[in-house]
Amino acid sequence: MPTYDRETIESLIDGTLPWADARAIMSSFKDPGRFDTYVAILQDRVPWEDRILLPLALHLYIVQKPDGARVVKCDCGHEFGDYHANWKLSANVFVRDSDETLQEVYPPLMHSDPDWIVLREYYCPGCDTQLEVEAVPHGYPVIFDFQPDLETFYSEWLGREL
């Protein structure tokens, strides 16, 4: 199985690794130590001390708090609460539900009919980063994209305690 040094993985994460090298990584067997290297890199980059348990999305992590709580946290430091709950419910949202707002992003005719499908843009209340965009009809419940089974992942797949 291949192994890659930290500098290579950092470049890969940043999208700066030369394409031929990235392509070679894609075509090869996966490096089994990637998760630990990846988390270590991300941990060094965030401005806070809470331990990252799982990268959830760009800018979002499930972290371990000193009091034992496990929460979703943005790299700006904003916390969304227990990771078992959908972090989007604690975010800010802007809904593009008119031709006028949709045409800030798309040319006329090249966007949804807002009577049918709207865009829900979820922003971090701490840094206003756009974290997710849902394309849904009016009345659709907020989508809970990913509910990881952290305990099983750590204890049974990684072979260590969470």
Place this chain on the structure above:
Amino acid sequence: MVSDFLPKCTGPLEAGYEPAGWDGATLREMLEASEKLTEETGCYYGVSELALKETDPIRYEKIFSKLRGGLVNARETAMNVSASPIVQEIGELCFALYTPEGDSVALSTGIIVHVHTMSDAIKFMVRNDYEINPRIRRGDIFSNNIPKIGDVHNADVQTFVPIFWEDELVGWAGGVTHVTDIGASTPGNVPVGPITSYEDGLDLTANKIGECDTVFRDHEIRCELGVRTPMFWKLDERCRIAGCHMVRDAVERTIREEGIETYKQFIREAIEDGRRTFIQRVKELLIPGRYFAPTFNMLLFAGERGLPEYAAVDTMSQAPVEMVIGPAGEFHISFDGANRWGYHSFNCPPSAMQGAIWVLLTQTMIPNDKVNDGAYFATSSNFPPYTISNATAKEAATGAAWGYLIPAFTGLIRNISRGVFARGYVEEVLSSYAMTMNALQGGGKDQYGNDTGLLSFELSCVGGGARGIADGLDYGAAMWNPEGDMGDCEVWELIMPLLYLGRGVKPSTAGPGKYRGGSGFQSVYAIWKTVDLVMQNAGDSGCFPSPGIFGGYPSASGYRHNVLGTDLLDRFRKHRAYPSREDDPADSEITACCDGEHLFDRRTMNYPYRMKHGDIYYSWYRGGGGLGDPLEREPDRIEADLDGDYLLPRYAASVYGAVAECDPEGFWRVDPDATARRRREIREMRARRAVPVSEYLASEKARVLEGRIAKETRRMYNESLELSTWWREWFLEFWGLPDDFRFEEGGE
């Protein structure tokens, strides 16, 4: 089972029948024994140890290579028997080897959609005692194109040849090609027009079509009369038969060299090996848990002339793709909550759903040569009855099943991407692939005066989803074919009565993001030298079927711009400007450079209508979804987008916050400092315009209670509430609604 209502055969063919299975068993007994062993042991065919692989791994790999090499060789050779550019240029064919019971052992390259679809068709023949009637003998040829038996859509025509060793059937060679026309009620190969299965075109219900390696003449006559392009059909059929015979030769050669007992042991181990490998890959790449990614699409037929009232409606379809990864690497996909099947040709029987699953998993989870039904046995699925994802009703039309599958399965890609991202394999992250649309489709007379049914496979080259480390692949991918290729203009002009006026990048098709989706492209055609032609558009519009991920936007939605009764020929004569592209529908070159009746709207799904020599047909192909907040896109990428016509300049400012100027030589430069200031302003605007989600949900609940939702959405919601217990409970609980809640239907 489609044939459950049929009596089993008891006629004279039964007399003197000798079972074709192993050790005197019938094929049906072999299938039942295989299923029992697999269920009881959890291992394929009860194979708990890979004895051949472990004791003699080199020999094991050599046997696999001989069979796989035979399959790839069959594909690469047989494709030249075909004359259809869909097969020859685009590579829409595939060959596979199956066990006697119908489990795939190995596949060629190509449209590996069919890992399991041909398996379903073989099992259909086995379960229906074909070995007794119409008999399965050495030299026989069978053919199927019915998705309810085992296929994705009716234009994927399959051929099967049984492989014998002495008196035993030791396997099946299967081949599939995507044909040019399937003889449906409307022309082409993804016919958008049939509203029941009785209009889907030529039905090959796993028929015996030949004996002694020879095609029955009555079958050929039936096909000649049944499709619009018999020459392409016949050569496609010869292509499939030739390939199957090459596969048969490769198997017989392997058995001669390795011995029949080793071959029998190998095919069982290879499938169990495939099962174990898939589970290993799941545990290697993903995170256990639940993933959920619904996608919505519109089927727009309201007011279509030629359709009955009950079919001439707009329909919203829901694909609530749930993926659950279990502790032991279990991989479960559910479409619980999907809406009802309908009177259109986009319905999907389970085999069609499996086709879409496997074309995606073989390009994401198991991108290696050892693809077979072992991976199928490592997964489970839930396609609820009566839904569009399990349309087994006999009358449900399936000719354009891809119209549901393509948007639906963007959810599977996004689900997998969340897992691989969390695991750190960012190079495997993808946003939604693009819709392989518009489908330029039609029929009538070609430029030579022959009957024709056509669909331009340019559409197999749309934008890839944005990647975790880079932009998506520009105009170079199709979700249903790992070998994206748009084909040469000149080849399409040879077989279609169309003249290219232009082909180029279509700006602002890609979903914006830190990494944008792959761009789509555009073609402008003149209808050319035909005396009788109907054409249609088949594509998405009014919705966003390629959503973004991690803050990226969906790719652009489709529209139509065709022109009837043009002044194009007059413009040619007078050397006046004619349209070659439409970069910006707000400043249309087609409008500016062509007079006539402009069909310039969101009606991207039409019943065919007449077009004449000199009319203009515009087809643009979609982009992929974006990834990440667009405000994090590097300025040099925005410059490249502008210089390459991938982005209309006004969106560099409004979407990316880029302050850009075009220099006198035509190159764009982004001012990094001014851009940083502009991006801060956009973030401030976000803070002003956004509200806490709790506040939004309060107003949205009022909308739900008051029914201020489009009638198409209300109908879709009611169907999901009715057909799915889980979805009903989830929806009602989220909004705090009573158990008997239903939306009022009708109205606007």
